[in-house]
Amino acid sequence: MYDKLASSWVSKFVGWAAALLILFMPFYVENQYYLRVMMMIGIFALLGLGLNFLFGYTGQISLGHAAFYAFGAYGSAILETKLGVPFLAAWVITLLFTGLVAYAMSVPILKLKGHYLAMATIGFGLIIESILSQWVSVTGGHDGITLLTVNILGPWLSQNLYYFIVGSAMIALWMLNNITRSSVGRAHQALRDDEDAAEALGIPVKNYKVNAFVLSAVLAALAGIWYVHLSMVITPEVFNLSVSIQILMMVVVGGMGSNYGAVLGAVFLIALPEFLYEFKDANIFIYGLIVLIVLLFFPKGLIGMVEAVLRPVGRLFKGEDKQNSFGQLEGKRGV
Amino acid sequence: MLLEVKGLTKQFGGLTAVSDVSFNLVEHQITALIGPNGAGKTTLFNCISGFYQPTKGEVLLRGTSIVGLAPHQILRKGLARTFQLVRNFEGMTILENIMTGAHSRSGQNLLSAMFSLPKVRKSEQQLRREALEVLDILGILHLADKYPNELSYGQKRLVEVAKVLATGADLLLLDEPAAGLNDQETLSLMKIIEKIRAMGKSILLVEHNMKFVMGLADKVVVIEFGKKIAEGTPDEVKSDKRVINAYLGGTVNA
Numbered sequence: 001m002y003d004k005l006a007s008s009w010v011s012k013f014v015g016w017a018a019a020l021l022i023l024f025m026p027f028y029v030e031n032q033y034y035l036r037v038m039m040m041i042g043i044f045a046l047l048g049l050g051l052n053f054l055f056g057y058t059g060q061i062s063l064g065h066a067a068f069y070a071f072g073a074y075g076s077a078i079l080e081t082k083l084g085v086p087f088l089a090a091w092v093i094t095l096l097f098t099g100l101v102a103y104a105m106s107v108p109i110l111k112l113k114g115h116y117l118a119m120a121t122i123g124f125g126l127i128i129e130s131i132l133s134q135w136v137s138v139t140g141g142h143d144g145i146t147l148l149t150v151n152i153l154g155p156w157l158s159q160n161l162y163y164f165i166v167g168s169a170m171i172a173l174w175m176l177n178n179i180t181r182s183s184v185g186r187a188h189q190a191l192r193d194d195e196d197a198a199e200a201l202g203i204p205v206k207n208y209k210v211n212a213f214v215l216s217a218v219l220a221a222l223a224g225i226w227y228v229h230l231s232m233v234i235t236p237e238v239f240n241l242s243v244s245i246q247i248l249m250m251v252v253v254g255g256m257g258s259n260y261g262a263v264l265g266a267v268f269l270i271a272l273p274e275f276l277y278e279f280k281d282a283n284i285f286i287y288g289l290i291v292l293i294v295l296l297f298f299p300k301g302l303i304g305m306v307e308a309v310l311r312p313v314g315r316l317f318k319g320e321d322k323q324n325s326f327g328q329l330e331g332k333r334g335v
Numbered sequence: 336m337l338l339e340v341k342g343l344t345k346q347f348g349g350l351t352a353v354s355d356v357s358f359n360l361v362e363h364q365i366t367a368l369i370g371p372n373g374a375g376k377t378t379l380f381n382c383i384s385g386f387y388q389p390t391k392g393e394v395l396l397r398g399t400s401i402v403g404l405a406p407h408q409i410l411r412k413g414l415a416r417t418f419q420l421v422r423n424f425e426g427m428t429i430l431e432n433i434m435t436g437a438h439s440r441s442g443q444n445l446l447s448a449m450f451s452l453p454k455v456r457k458s459e460q461q462l463r464r465e466a467l468e469v470l471d472i473l474g475i476l477h478l479a480d481k482y483p484n485e486l487s488y489g490q491k492r493l494v495e496v497a498k499v500l501a502t503g504a505d506l507l508l509l510d511e512p513a514a515g516l517n518d519q520e521t522l523s524l525m526k527i528i529e530k531i532r533a534m535g536k537s538i539l540l541v542e543h544n545m546k547f548v549m550g551l552a553d554k555v556v557v558i559e560f561g562k563k564i565a566e567g568t569p570d571e572v573k574s575d576k577r578v579i580n581a582y583l584g585g586t587v588n589a
Contacts, residue, residue, distance in 0.1 A: 186434060
């Protein structure tokens with residue numbers, strides 16, 4: 001339903017303008033700290049978009065998404081630093097490997113539903129977390145892995161990581177919008193609302209769940225690849241259960257079942273703590289309070305809030321050329 | 336023969352819900368499956384549509400067995416079903432609900448949809464046009480942009496029929512399509528089902544409303560305690576002693 005916001009030409013223009021402004025921010029923003037915050041938002045937007053497709057659109061919960069995030073970060077870092085694989089090959093191998101693991105585990109795990117699926121994905125997250133801290137010879141244990149981005153990507157690429165991270169998040173948003181506006185997207189929503197009814201209409205429910213799981217895992221791995229090249233050091237704590245919960249919270253607070261909501265959730269999760277930093281010890285308290293208020297009073301999340309504000313504005317521009325579906329058929333008949 | 340059910344048996348542990356039931360469906364006919372509550376009608380539906388695996392027996396759709404196929408595969412072979420309870424997709428408009436019914440024919444997949452390929456955009460228009468036509472046939476075009484929770488119960492029931500009609504399947508299994516409808520709604524549903532048959536579809540329906548069954552069906556199959564006790568035209572079944580005794584409680588109110 002939020003897609004209707006994006007259908008008029010005004011919002012299309014605003015959308016493109018905003019996208020260009022965000023993508024070319026390094027041209028007019030000098031402050032490296034702000035750019036870094038933007039990159040972290042891009043990384044979390046990738047995580048949120050992936051999980052939103054799995055949870056918000058397809059109805060399958062994952063409380064172990066930090067594990068796939070870790071696959072991306074550790075996978076690319078190990079390949080690049082320990083095995084000397086060129087970065088592009090390392091990224092492709094990492095993404096393919098994550099996709100394969102997600103595929104292999106999704107077939108048995110997606111037989112579970114609701115709370116049981118949540119528990120199973122937590123279990124998966126914990127297994128990966130303990131491998132990261134215990135398999136010292138490969139993962140560096142609690143010391144983690146340090147990676148000097150400039151040595152791997154070269155000076156130009158490592159200076160312009162912003163375009164990769166923010167650009168890929170935008171492409172992901174575009175792709176997921178394409179999916180969710182298509183028949184495939186509606187099929188995913190249908191199986192979320194009623195699995196048997198969807199199956200009876202010819203939707204291969206099992207395959208679609210697996211697709212969603214794999215796609216969302218690969219997006220998380222991409223976020224992990226960006227994270228390790230941005231932060232240059234990774235430790236198991238960056239990928240623990242609380243991070244999985246944060247990713248899920250981001251989707252819910254942003255607005256489940258909305259791709260823009262997932263992005264908004266990422267902005268909220270990353271930017272707000274930075275603003276609240278001035279409140280020192282009270283910042284977590286205030287953050288928690290805001291989350292509670294959003295959940296209690298805006299069941300559709302932040303995007304629901306934004307939509308409520310924008311709806312009257314949108315009406316001004318819509319005019320009479322925008323017919324409803326009824327009018328379309330009448331028009332076709334020449335009535 | 337369109338559909339052949341041969342010696343179908345379904346047991347749950349020690350309980351035999353359907354026992355050695357056989358019947359055939361002829362193309363372009365409306366067949367009604369009747370029987371008292373708990374007779375095994377819905378179990379039979381579930382066995383035919385792939386939601387249950389029959390313990391014994393065969394189900395042949397145009398001569399090929401569909402036993403062991405998943406429901407979505409059976410649909411793609413041309414057999415669609417509705418459920419006893421209304422099962423609309425709450426998060427979508429009615430138009431989108433109907434369009435979802437035609438998803439299996441859209442040719443779209445995750446990758447083509449992701450890149451919004453021209454063929455996907457074309458198929459979206461096609462789906463939309465067809466869904467509007469289906470709504471028009473059922474006389475609920477004005478509901479296209481509404482959400483399921485804005486509809487009356489009778490309208491929700493029609494949306495269920497619209498969804499299976501949109502699948503393009505030519506054998507429709509309707510599980511109590513008139514349940515909970517008032518007289519006027521039942522009458523208009525009868526007209527709609529006649530219209531669907533005139534489009535070249537074949538229909539198997541479970542129904543308790545005798546007026547509905549006797550007015551519509553070309554053939555009636557009666558089951559009781561999981562066994563078939565009679566089969567024939569509505570008139571033959573109405574005068575069958577076993578049916579009168581076992582199911583209709585001595586009199587037929589047709």
